[in-house]
Amino acid sequence: xSQQFLEFEQPIAELEAKIRELxxxxxxxxxxxxxxxxxxxxKLQNKARQIYENLTPWQVVQLARHPQRPYTLDYxxxxxxxxxxxxxxxxxxxDKAMVGGVARLDGQPVMVIGHQKGRDTKEKxxxxxxxxxxxxxxxxxxxMSMAERFHMPILTFIDTPGAxxxxxxxERGQSExxxxxxxxxxxxxVPILCTVIGEGGSGGALAIGVGDVTLMMQYSTxxxxxPEGCASILWKSAEKAPDAAETLAITSDRLSQLGLVDExxxxxLGGAHRAPETAAQSLKQALCRHLHRLQxxxxxxxxEQRYQRLLNYGVVKH
Amino acid sequence: MTNWFQRLMPSRIxxxxxxxxxxxxxxxxKCPACQQVLYRPELERGLHVCPKCxxxxxxxxxxxxxxxxxxxxxxxxxxxxxxxxxxxxxxxxKYKDRLSQAQKATGEKDALVVMQGSLKQMPLVAxxxxxxxxxxxxxxxxxxxxxxxxxxxxxxQLPLVCFSTSGGARMQESLFSLMQMAKTxxxxxxxxxxxxxxxxxxxxxxxxxxxxxxxxxxxxxxAEPKALIGFAGPRVxxxxxRETLPEGFQRSExxxxxxxxxxxxxxxxxxxxxxxxLSLLHHRHWQPGPAQxxxxxxxxxxxxEAGQD
Ligand SMILES: [Zn+2]
Numbered sequence: 185x186s187q188q189f190l191e192f193e194q195p196i197a198e199l200e201a202k203i204r205e206l207x208x209x210x211x212x213x214x215x216x217x218x219x220x221x222x223x224x225x226x227k228l229q230n231k232a233r234q235i236y237e238n239l240t241p242w243q244v245v246q247l248a249r250h251p252q253r254p255y256t257l258d259y260x261x262x263x264x265x266x267x268x269x270x271x272x273x274x275x276x277x278x279d280k281a282m283v284g285g286v287a288r289l290d291g292q293p294v295m296v297i298g299h300q301k302g303r304d305t306k307e308k309x310x311x312x313x314x315x316x317x318x319x320x321x322x323x324x325x326x327x328m329s330m331a332e333r334f335h336m337p338i339l340t341f342i343d344t345p346g347a348x349x350x351x352x353x354x355e356r357g358q359s360e361x362x363x364x365x366x367x368x369x370x371x372x373x374v375p376i377l378c379t380v381i382g383e384g385g386s387g388g389a390l391a392i393g394v395g396d397v398t399l400m401m402q403y404s405t406x407x408x409x410x411p412e413g414c415a416s417i418l419w420k421s422a423e424k425a426p427d428a429a430e431t432l433a434i435t436s437d438r439l440s441q442l443g444l445v446d447e448x449x450x451x452x453l454g455g456a457h458r459a460p461e462t463a464a465q466s467l468k469q470a471l472c473r474h475l476h477r478l479q480x481x482x483x484x485x486x487x488e489q490r491y492q493r494l495l496n497y498g499v500v501k502h
Numbered sequence: 503m504t505n506w507f508q509r510l511m512p513s514r515i516x517x518x519x520x521x522x523x524x525x526x527x528x529x530x531x532k533c534p535a536c537q538q539v540l541y542r543p544e545l546e547r548g549l550h551v552c553p554k555c556x557x558x559x560x561x562x563x564x565x566x567x568x569x570x571x572x573x574x575x576x577x578x579x580x581x582x583x584x585x586x587x588x589x590x591x592x593x594x595x596k597y598k599d600r601l602s603q604a605q606k607a608t609g610e611k612d613a614l615v616v617m618q619g620s621l622k623q624m625p626l627v628a629x630x631x632x633x634x635x636x637x638x639x640x641x642x643x644x645x646x647x648x649x650x651x652x653x654x655x656x657x658x659q660l661p662l663v664c665f666s667t668s669g670g671a672r673m674q675e676s677l678f679s680l681m682q683m684a685k686t687x688x689x690x691x692x693x694x695x696x697x698x699x700x701x702x703x704x705x706x707x708x709x710x711x712x713x714x715x716x717x718x719x720x721x722x723x724x725a726e727p728k729a730l731i732g733f734a735g736p737r738v739x740x741x742x743x744r745e746t747l748p749e750g751f752q753r754s755e756x757x758x759x760x761x762x763x764x765x766x767x768x769x770x771x772x773x774x775x776x777x778x779x780l781s782l783l784h785h786r787h788w789q790p791g792p793a794q795x796x797x798x799x800x801x802x803x804x805x806x807e808a809g810q811d
Contacts, residue, residue, distance in 0.1 A: 347714075349734030349742045354752060355760050358733040362714040363687055370688030371695070386671075387683060387714045387733070394684045408671045408680040408711070418593035418673065432676045433589050442588065444677050494688045495649060497681035498642030499588040 187458075190246045192235065196454070199228040232453055239403075242426035244435045245411060247403040248382050252457040254464070255314075256283055256298030256341040259381060262464030263471070264289055264296060272323060276356065279320030281312040281344070282392075284327045289339070290472055295331035297324045297392055298341030301382070314383075315348035318361035321391050325365050328372060337375040337475055340392040345410065347388030362391040369394035370494060373483035377474055379449075379467065380404040380436075381456075396490050397474045398444070400436040401463065402451040406444075407434040444497070447474075533557055549769045558726045558769055560706060562608070563615040563630035566665050570628055570773060571619035579616040579627065580650035585643045589676055597674040604635045612643035613668070616651040618660070622777045624788050625658070627651045630665040631712070638668035640712050641675040645682030648716060652689040661699045661784045663776060666717040670710020683715035690719045699783040701776055703767070704731045704754070722779055723763045725754040731762075 189197040203224050210217040239247070247253070260267055264287035272278040284297040299316065302308035324340075331338045347358055369376060369392075376395030384393070384406030400406060409417075414432060415424035439445040449467050456463035478486065531540050535557035545552075549569050550559040561569075567576075591597035605611060613635035618627050629651050631638040648664070655662045671679040693700050702720030704713070706729035714733050717723075725731060732752040740747055750756045757763045767775050781790060 347733060349739045351739060351743060351745065351747065351751070354732050354734065354739070357718075357760070357762050359713040359731075360718040360762060362733070363683075363716070363718040366684050366687035366715055367691045367694075367719055370684065371691050386680065387711055390680055390683060391714075394688070406677055408676050409673055414593075414673050420594075428593070431589070431591055431593065432673070434676070439677060442677070444681065491688055491692075494681070494685045497685055498645050498675075498678050499586045500642045500646050501584040501586045502582060 188250070188252055190243070190250065192239075192243050192246070193454075196228065196232050196235065199224060199231060203228065229453075236453060236455075240426065241405075241429040241432075241435050241438075242411065244403050245405055245425075245429050247455050248405045250455060250457055251303070253382055254456050254460040255303075256300050256343060256381065258460055259341055259464055259467065260285075260287065260296055260298070262461055263468050264294070265291075267296070270327060273319040273326060275319065275322060277317075277319045279312075279316050279323055280310050281314050281316040281348070282320030282323055284324060286336070289337075289468075289475070292475075293334075293336050295327055295336045295338045296341070297327055297338065298381075299344040299389075299392070301343060312348055314344045315346060316344065316388060316391075317348050317350065317353040318356040318358050321347075321361040321365050324392050325361075325368060328365075328369065328376075332372045332374050335374060337377065337479070338372070338395070339471065340376070340378045340395065342378060342380040342384045342389045342393055342406075343382035343404075344385045344388045345383055346385035347391070362387050365391045366394055370491060371487055373487055375475060375478035375486060376490075377471055377478070379471070380406050380445075381467075384434075385410060394490075394494070396478050396486065396493070397446045399447050399449055399467070399470055399474075400439065400445045401449050401456060401467065402436055403455050404436060405429075405434040406436075406439055407432050534559070551769050556727060556768070558706065558728065560633055560667065562634065563610065563613075563632035563665075566630040567615060567617050567619075567628055569769075570630075570663070570665075570776075571617060571621060572623065574620075576617045576619035579618060579654055580647045581611075583643050583646050583650075584611045585641060587674075588678065589674070591674040591676070593674075600636065600674065608632055608635045610635050612641065612647070613638045613672075614640075614644040614647045616647045618654055621663075621773060621780070623791070624661075624777065624780060624784070626661045626663060626780065627655050628663045628665070631667045633667040633707075636672060636674075637670075638666075638712070639670060639672035639679070640668060640682050640686075640715075641672035641679050642682065644672075645685045648686045649689045652693055655698050656692060656696055659696070659698060659787050661701070661780050662693060663701045663703065663780075664716060664720075665703045665705055666708040666712055667705045668708060668710070668712035668717075670712055680711065683711050686716040687719060690716060694721075697786070699780060701779060703772070703776075704763075705729050707731070709733070709735060718762070720764075721783065722765075724765050724767050724775075725757065725763050726769055727754055727766050729754045731757050 206217045206221050267287035269285040283300045287296050299314045300311050301314035302311035378393045378395040379399040381401050411425040411429035412422045414428040416422045436448040452459035452462045533552040536555035538554040550561050587597050610632050613632045616629040699721045701722045704725040708717050708731045754766045
């Protein structure tokens with residue numbers, strides 16, 4: 185698959201194209217263009233660094249939604265061994281926007297759950313653009329309760345625009361499904377590690393986001409409402425989305441400053457999609473480190489700590 | 503029908519119907535559902551339920567709690583907590599300014615009022631959202647007050663009742679507000695573990711993050727008639743699915759039909775019903791005195807045609 189570039193990445197795209205062209209000419213004509221190529225590569229590195237070190241929140245939103253960004257099943261492939269996908273909520277359906285199953289992390293059995301987006305049009309529709317319906321949350325809940333019974337830590341991967349706003353979803357109790365997950369997750373007696381890998385969209389994200397530690401990939405976002413939604417409500421214009429993205433503090437650096445995120449996992453230059461395996465390795469190290477730390481606590485202590493952590497969210501004046 | 507109401511109506515209005523410009527200032531209100539002109543003191547006595555069509559009008563948090571709790575001793579919980587602005591949030595207006603505007607308009611510091619009091623002598627904690635305060639949106643103060651209410655229940659083994667009316671999370675507190683969903687749901691998990699009942703009463707409207715957390719987590723979920731209740735707003739759904747929404751979609755009756763609610767309760771019966779439910783659920787901790795069961799059943803109110811649609 186050829187690299188897709190976002191608008192603000194155009195200078196990078198142009199330099200990469202030029203380098204490829206020179207490489208082609210040089211191999212074809214046996215001309216020595218190596219100096220020129222090296223010079224351009226250096227320029228590319230500098231340009232890329234300059235762009236990625238100065239991303240606006242709205243540009244981060246574009247990266248978090250990048251069509252080539254690694255999704256949950258990509259991370260699963262890189263992070264775990266022996267993955268067995270498990271399907272269905274046992275009541276209504278198997279929601280393809282939410283995947284889950286058992287696997288090993290560094291040899292240790294764990295439960296893995298995450299939102300799943302689709303890559304091409306057909307797959308996007310099958311995955312409902314990563315927007316779960318109640319059965320998705322109920323599948324997740326079933327797997328999480330199972331994990332508790334079998335003493336398996338839970339790792340969740342968050343990547344959704346939000347819960348699906350549909351007629352059937354409401355009929356089948358979207359609100360109750362999300363609320364139930366929040367409540368049950370707050371009391372499960374196994375470690376829960378949550379990672380935002382792409383879009384952390386509102387209640388649909390939080391429904392698998394209550395845990396002992398919250399990690400964020402560097403160019404992911406986590407927000408109570410999409411910038412577009414916020415802009416159309418508060419500014420009465422979806423075109424103000426870049427302003428909303430700024431104000432909402434949805435990027436990993438802002439959220440980590442605000443104490444809402446425990447650790448930001450650095451992504452390769454250009455984003456996780458430029459080197460998915462490298463991104464996954466950084467994430468794996470952090471996950472293993474946090475998991476070892478959390479496993480030192482007795483289950484009751486773990487639950488109590490998680491509860492206190494939840495109570496501490498929010499700033500008020502006394 | 504000739505009833506107390508029509509007898510009270512000035513003949514001019516009775517004959518000309520309820521056109522707005524005919525409603526005299528001060529004493530008269532018009533029902534937004536059936537257009538009937540209503541005598542305000544009577545409407546207030548009837549808890550702002552239209553005596554003609556049963557429409558439940560929105561009421562303030564304090565009106566709600568005053569009507570629900572016994573008269574006499576009440577203690578407001580966590581009243582001193584006030585909202586902060588950790589993000590220095592600013593859209594077309596500053597959050598700070600929106601807050602002071604809402605505070606001035608409502609006399610409340612934020613969108614939830616929590617009180618310890620009693621219901622027909624049964625001690626309990628009751629909370630009510632204030633919809634006029636930024637759409638009853640849930641920020642850190644709402645979360646903190648709700649949790650303080652839960653903690654009081656846990657300390658004193660009390661039941662909890664919450665009347666929700668909210669557009670959802672408070673955008674101006676961004677991810678902090680989202681986390682209030684987790685926080686309130688976790689606190690209710692403690693109630694559950696302690697075997698203390700939580701009755702959630704959803705009133706018009708109960709949407710988004712409030713619906714998808716504390717409001718749907720009642721041991722018993724009640725709603726007032728025809729309240730709008732749901733996760734996504736009807737307009738968002740309509741734009742997404744590009745279909746006309748079914749009749750009565752996301753209304754209390756629709757939710758009852760789909761199994762999300764235990765009962766729809768008329769506001770004028772709320773005290774009786776919740777008292778009865780809690781007497782049954784909370785029996786290990788509280789029992790009515792010998793004379794109490796009958797004595798506290800209130801005579802039907804003049805306007806109380808129960809369950810009329
Ligand atoms: Zn009416």
